[in-house]
Amino acid sequence: MQLLRDILDKQVVDREQVKIGKVDGLVAELRQAKPPRVIAVELGSIALGRRLGAVPGRWAARLVARLSGKRQTRPHRIAWNKVRDIGVDIEFDIDVRQTKIFAWQDWLREHVIGRIPGA
Amino acid sequence: MKKLLEISLGVVTSVGGFLEVGSIATAAQAGALFGFQLVWAVVLGTICIIFLVEMAGRFAAVSHHTIADGIRERFGFNAFIWPLLAALFVNFLVLSAEIGGVAIAAELATGVGFQWCALPVAFFVWLLLWKGTFGLIEKGMSMLGLVTLCFVAAAVMLHPDWKEVATGAVPNLPQHDTAKYWFMAVSILGASISPYLFMFYSSGGIEDQWDKTYIGANRAIAGLGMSFGGGISVGVLIVAALVLGAHGVTQVDDYNQLPLMLIPIFGFWGFVLFVVSLAIACFGAALEVALQQAYLVAQGFGWTWGEDLKPRDDPGFSLVYTLSVFLAAVPIALGLDPLKLTIFSMALTAASLPLTVVPFLFLLNDDHYVGEHCNGVISNAAVIFIIALGFVLALVTIPLQIFGGT
Numbered sequence: 001m002q003l004l005r006d007i008l009d010k011q012v013v014d015r016e017q018v019k020i021g022k023v024d025g026l027v028a029e030l031r032q033a034k035p036p037r038v039i040a041v042e043l044g045s046i047a048l049g050r051r052l053g054a055v056p057g058r059w060a061a062r063l064v065a066r067l068s069g070k071r072q073t074r075p076h077r078i079a080w081n082k083v084r085d086i087g088v089d090i091e092f093d094i095d096v097r098q099t100k101i102f103a104w105q106d107w108l109r110e111h112v113i114g115r116i117p118g119a
Numbered sequence: 120m121k122k123l124l125e126i127s128l129g130v131v132t133s134v135g136g137f138l139e140v141g142s143i144a145t146a147a148q149a150g151a152l153f154g155f156q157l158v159w160a161v162v163l164g165t166i167c168i169i170f171l172v173e174m175a176g177r178f179a180a181v182s183h184h185t186i187a188d189g190i191r192e193r194f195g196f197n198a199f200i201w202p203l204l205a206a207l208f209v210n211f212l213v214l215s216a217e218i219g220g221v222a223i224a225a226e227l228a229t230g231v232g233f234q235w236c237a238l239p240v241a242f243f244v245w246l247l248l249w250k251g252t253f254g255l256i257e258k259g260m261s262m263l264g265l266v267t268l269c270f271v272a273a274a275v276m277l278h279p280d281w282k283e284v285a286t287g288a289v290p291n292l293p294q295h296d297t298a299k300y301w302f303m304a305v306s307i308l309g310a311s312i313s314p315y316l317f318m319f320y321s322s323g324g325i326e327d328q329w330d331k332t333y334i335g336a337n338r339a340i341a342g343l344g345m346s347f348g349g350g351i352s353v354g355v356l357i358v359a360a361l362v363l364g365a366h367g368v369t370q371v372d373d374y375n376q377l378p379l380m381l382i383p384i385f386g387f388w389g390f391v392l393f394v395v396s397l398a399i400a401c402f403g404a405a406l407e408v409a410l411q412q413a414y415l416v417a418q419g420f421g422w423t424w425g426e427d428l429k430p431r432d433d434p435g436f437s438l439v440y441t442l443s444v445f446l447a448a449v450p451i452a453l454g455l456d457p458l459k460l461t462i463f464s465m466a467l468t469a470a471s472l473p474l475t476v477v478p479f480l481f482l483l484n485d486d487h488y489v490g491e492h493c494n495g496v497i498s499n500a501a502v503i504f505i506i507a508l509g510f511v512l513a514l515v516t517i518p519l520q521i522f523g524g525t
Contacts, residue, residue, distance in 0.1 A: 022421035108434040
């Protein structure tokens with residue numbers, strides 16, 4: 001398996017096969033006298049911003065912080081040990097409703113989309 | 120038997136969905152000024168789109184992924200961002216042009232200025248996306264789109280010199296207005312080889328839950344549907360050549376000239392048919408382009424998407440098409456000339472082709488996605504040809520726009 005070819009940018013689905021995003025970043029742990037190990041994947045706009053460069057990454061983080069009203073923000077992470085299947089899509093043994101990954105979609109549903117008749 | 124029904128339905132859908140503001144306007148302009156000389160551009164564009172649509176459908180049926188998914192996943196985010204931005208921008212212009220087309224039809228029918236019609240048109244497009252299902256939009260609108268066959272009927276009734284039409288189907292050099300000739304050839308190619316068309320088609324394969332058993336049906340739908348669709352464009356060109364060109368109208372620079380096309384053949388009903396055809400063709404295309412904007416963003420970022428879901432179940436996706444539709448109506452509401460915008464956006468479509476077509480060469484040869492259903496020699500040769508054509512178009516469009524644009 002090659003991390004960049006087979007993991008990065010692939011579709012992520014949860015255990016109900018709900019599409020929750022693409023693998024926007026990878027997190028590896030450096031270990032003494034042993035090869036580094038992947039510990040998590042990252043999702044969301046901060047991770048994507050960092051892909052483009054340090055400056056867009058900071059912009060994305062600042063924007064997310066302002067929108068969510070928090071002082072510090074980090075990309076969403078899914079622990080690598082939750083991985084269940086690696087194919088064309090990557091399935092994690094999680095339920096997206098119990099994460100904050102779709103928090104902005106929930107906000108949108110509650111405050112914008114849900115208020116339009118017929119939604 | 121069920122497959123046969125599905126194939127015929129698919130063919131009808133692609134025929135009804137083929138004609139839009141770009142193909143009508145470019146074919147009419149070309150016919151009026153150059154007679155049958157530019158038939159080859161329609162034919163060439165149609166052959167290219169057949170190959171691309173077939174591949175997009177096969178990719179979706181085998182991999183259960185769309186072309187937009189594939190570009191992001193295979194090439195990574197930093198590469199994907201370029202086709203993403205280019206397609207979002209070109210689609211925005213095309214969507215605006217389609218809304219303009221419906222608004223012009225509304226102006227012709229009611230006498231109310233087109234800029235006043237833009238927002239109501241956008242509202243109806245949005246309403247259908249908000250409440251409708253994929254089947255309703257794809258099949259329903261395209262069935263209505265069959266009214267555009269009136270151009271083919273008109274072309275046949277005009278008894279054109281078919282030998283001359285066939286001569287025009289072979290690429291030939293212009294005798295006058297050289298820069299304009301090539302600019303029109305580019306716009307026709309842009310109108311026929313639309314990225315939104317093949318990207319939408321691959322999303323449609325997923326919406327209709329295609330699997331490997333659809334590979335044959337997909338081939339038939341792509342081949343027959345697009346050929347018949349191209350036939351309608353040739354019909355528009357023939358009618359424009361014999362009605363507008365032959366009566367001295369060589370410069371089509373105003374939408375009000377276009378309804379004259381069908382009047383000598385069908386009388387007053389010709390006017391009605393033209394207005395209805397324009398309205399339906401552009402309305403259908405506006406629905407597809409707006410949906411494509413949402414597909415592109417949702418697939419590129421991996422969100423949940425689907426036109427059959429309720430808006431509350433895919434809020435991100437619904438927000439994208441909502442914003443796209445209303446933003447695209449703004450230029451028309453401000454009074455931007457829809458015909459100028461149409462021709463400009465078709466040329467720009469042609470220029471953006473390499474960004475969306477190059478990935479086909481990699482995706483359709485990646486056995487990770489398409490397994491044993493990889494491209495054969497002919498399909499690969501076709502993609503390489505289209506890529507080469509795309510690069511030539513990208514290089515010549517801007518200079519031609521300056522010297523040959525209207």
